[in-house]
Amino acid sequence: MREVAIIGIGETKFGELWERSLRDLGIEAGFKAMGDAGISGNEIDAIFLGNMSAGQLIDQEHIAPLIADYSGMAEKNIPAIRIEAASASGGLALSQGYMAVASGVHDIVVVGGAEKMTDVGDDAANEIMAKTADQEWEAVFGATLGSLYAMMARRHMNEFGTTKEQLASVAVKNHLNGSMNPHAQFRSPIKLEAVLRAPMVASPLGTFDFAPLSDGAAAVILAPLDIAHKYSDTPIKILSCGQAGDYMALHDRKSITRMDATVVAGKKAFKYAGIQPKDVNLAEVHDCTTISEIMAIEDLGFFKKGQGGKVTEDGSTALNSKISINTSGGLKAKGYPVGASGVSQAIEAVTQLRGEAGQRQVSKAEIALLHNIGGTGSSAIVHLLGRC
């Protein structure tokens, strides 16, 4: 296996981008990443594209060759592969691209993630998101994805004394981080009271406990580490990746206050990289809801089970505290173009590790962790990135 580095990054604005199509977004992110790496199309061996549900969201399947085509690559006849793992599609595309370069099959690979959520209405988008849980035994009975996360939150509150204020403090922190990120969809800090006063979506979770539905795309360029310096002064090494799965339906899991897919994926990633959770300076974790971030920082080994709410409330996960969690603003404030999120997390990590994060720069950023989950946690992908 060869060592692999990220040599270029690029992403679109995230938000309700009515004037942009999925292909527009995918092309823009890819071109920006290629420009950042200073490579030409002639050097690209393959494209891996994470996308949850283009078939339902924009009535178009087979989108990897579509985006490759409109990126001018049709006559290069390169392979373009779409990767799907619900909301972990982007993270999985990154791991597949990583393995393709590590194995020696490809040298230069573009890993993209793209999602267009707003060509359908909110109801339809929620219906499509619910299908990432078990359609036949959860959604058919009325379970939304949000309601399943709400049941995790209720149980976490019951077992560990987690409070609504602690859940809300995740949103407050991530919006504060987002206010310092020019790429974030939401740039305004929010107050704890505003989160607590927000209308209920599925009790105990309200509007501000959820990441938004966004359009957007993100892309990174991968290369073998031994040639990475040819393209970038600051290549960022992929130290490891771990993927794990679990029961599809939340009710079948051993516990609904712990995601075993996250636990196992994290352990694998730490083992392959030969490092410990305490070595990590910053982490982009999958905060599709406030409770997901609380569970993630416990399941990844940063904090003890049950302490996630308390440590968020006391500031231990704020920028430049014990560990900086979701410095980008997370899915919550940076935005949540579902299949793009895993790749977007990598962009924040690379920006931080390069020391280019400006106002929100983590001091001594050496090692970053990325955590992407699919559905209610039946897929989890963890990457560790480090400075060379």
Added chain:
Amino acid sequence: MPEARFWRENQARYNMIGHKCGKCQKVYFPPRDMCPKCRRASMGKMEKIQLTGKGSVVSHTTVHEGLPEFQMQIPYTMAIIELEEGARITGQIVDCNGECVKIGSEVETVFRKLGEEGKSGIIHYGYKFKLIE
């Protein structure tokens, strides 16, 4: 969505028929052809089992932003139930507002309409839960 998709699950959804692993005796609902604990050793040994439909609430939520098909029922209560036989399932709790449901509340299944395929399509049925008084 073709009606066969609902029809083929009717036995389990109408009658609460699960599967019991003939090797480790663990009970599953919905039915599974293989026990995830015993895997190959359970092949061909999964037996049908009639569940009582009684259980207790593991967690619950009151849904205010629901799926389009459930708009008329908002707010409605969803729960994860641990059945007496050990299997856990997700279902709606009816005949009460969310406030009377607690973690640990005892519930039992009731046979109800789940939804319909548009205005002229088939109606599909299955289980929901109500509190045991």
